[in-house]
Amino acid sequence: MTAYRVERRLEANPRHAALARIYGAIIAMVVAGLLLLLTGRNAFQIFWEALDAIFGSQRGIEGVLLRAIPILMTALAVALSLRMKVWNIGSDGQFLMGAFAAVGIGIHMSGPGWLILIVMAVAATAAGALWMLVPALARAYWDVNEIITTLLLNFVAVQLVVWASLSFWRDTENAVIQSTKPVPYTLAGLPGTNSLTIALLVPLIIAAVLWWIFRSTTTGYEIDTIGGNPRAASFAGIRVRFRILSVMLTTGGIAGLGGMLQLSAPGAQALGPGFSAQFGLSGFIVAALAGAAFGGVLVGGMFIASMFFAGLVLQTKGLSVYIIFGIYGIILTGVALGEVAARYRLVRQDILATERAAA
């Protein structure tokens, strides 16, 4: 009989860690499926219906990609801050503020469409960054935990959007609709698709740029160093506080730009209470799943967007949106446990003995 024992690794290899997170997520999905079965729902049927809803038609695939845009933007924002071990839980608020600024510009300025759209994008980025300013300053200079500050601002942003859409920017011509006036400008459509715009390219470009920054520049290296050990980083002469501030503002800006992209899709165009369907939350889960690797964010983003879209479709068939929340929670737990598992390895006792002898 060979005995096995669990041994702690000195360092978790990034590849192992990524694999472990994916295994964690897969096991979590299985657990979620079992829970669905236990509560009398046919998990297999739900799964097939979800697959059919997504891949059964071009509309399904476009639907997923459409949801992937806001999810990817917030995920990239969260992932960037995670590189520095800073948790941006407020990407939903920054996303909303971006949309808020974009609507403000879009319904009050007139001019050539391309120019207005550019101004909207700049304003949205600035608004998202501005929404991050207080948490960023507090974290960088006063060491105030950013988790709670960023999260509280989500609630403020939601209220502000409700305020705008029911009061000062309310669409009075269609008084029934509880939203702002629609912005008359939309982004150019993506050739060969019915509902997608060039907005889809933005997260891809940002992911590529971030990937390059962290692969080839000092800035990226410094941020990773701060993430590893801020004290060591500061001894190495890195301006830690300044980097924290600038990275946090950038993450806010990315999420804010996401709000503008969502707003300038044909059909969206107006801001109302339900504008962000918890995109920030989905983005957070994507970033956690990807372990803040930007390529991984793209893959994870598509996965979560598929789930999100399937949830929307299945909602019409009696699967409640609350169950999706529950499944998100289970996946997040699976990812966290996967991270732990990556720090251990299973070894056979006799092999361990030989290894020890050799060392």
Added chain:
Amino acid sequence: MMLALIENAFLSLAGSAIPASTVVVLAATGVLLNERVGVMNLGQEGLIGIGAVYSVIAVSSWSVGSPWIAMLVGMIAAAVAGLVFALFVVVFKASQVLVGLALALGGIGLSNQLGTNRNGTPIQVQFQEVNPGGKFDDNDFFEAFLFHEPPVYLAYIVIPAFLWFLLFRTRHGMNMRAVGENPAAADAVGVRVTWSRLGYTVLGAALAGAGGAYMVLSFTPTWSPDIARGRGWVALAVVIFAGWRPFRAVAGALLYGGMISLGVTAQARGWDLPSLEARDLAFFLSMLPFLVTLIAILIPAGAAKIGRRVRSTAAPAALATPYSREDR
């Protein structure tokens, strides 16, 4: 005349702020208990939901006739969720941030799902306001402070006092704080770090559950989806504001409740400012609780920064860091 008006406004604010913050006080004392032993549980929002929905279930499906027992059911349900959380983060040492957020999500999802068929149904079993006797009846002052339900007094006085005594006047409390500050040292002198963290994480979760139970058995008193509406996050914020001290946490929660009741009072009395429509004022007031809470978090750190001497406002040093002997 003016003075009477101000007094009147203050009393009506206090009278509605006290019940409005009770949930936050209960959850915040739970958070304080968790964090003093080094565990950060971001799942408060979910725990409040679980505590609330199980109290509702106890009353409506299991025909529990006593609000205390219904509250106990809610507390046990939240404690079970807290035990699962503790198992993952204390025993398996998974990331407290990730599992905490998972608990927030899962708890909200679970409680909303369980509550689906109970939306808006009034809860028949409720806590009754204490009535200290006829002679206080006509007095606004006594009315604001005396006529509340029993859990309110537990939340504001009994639990924080007990917690303060436990943490700062007993050896056991000193050990608890050591576990939160320096678990390796505590371990070295024989304090059982894992057990202490497990136990107080579960107890803290039960307190958040009690908060949820109070909501549906007294405050609202009915079930509605997303019942916590940010109160769990406010509780986490309040503890930072309080510098991890029980009675300061009560004060922080009252600040939040004061802002909530400002909105309620403004609407009830039709307060109107010349330049703003009443409706706009209401919208503004509905974001105020969260804004004020945000500012409150910044106060201790800001005060320390500009050189004011504030007694230890720093977080427990080992907060959110898993402890394993092998790492020493």
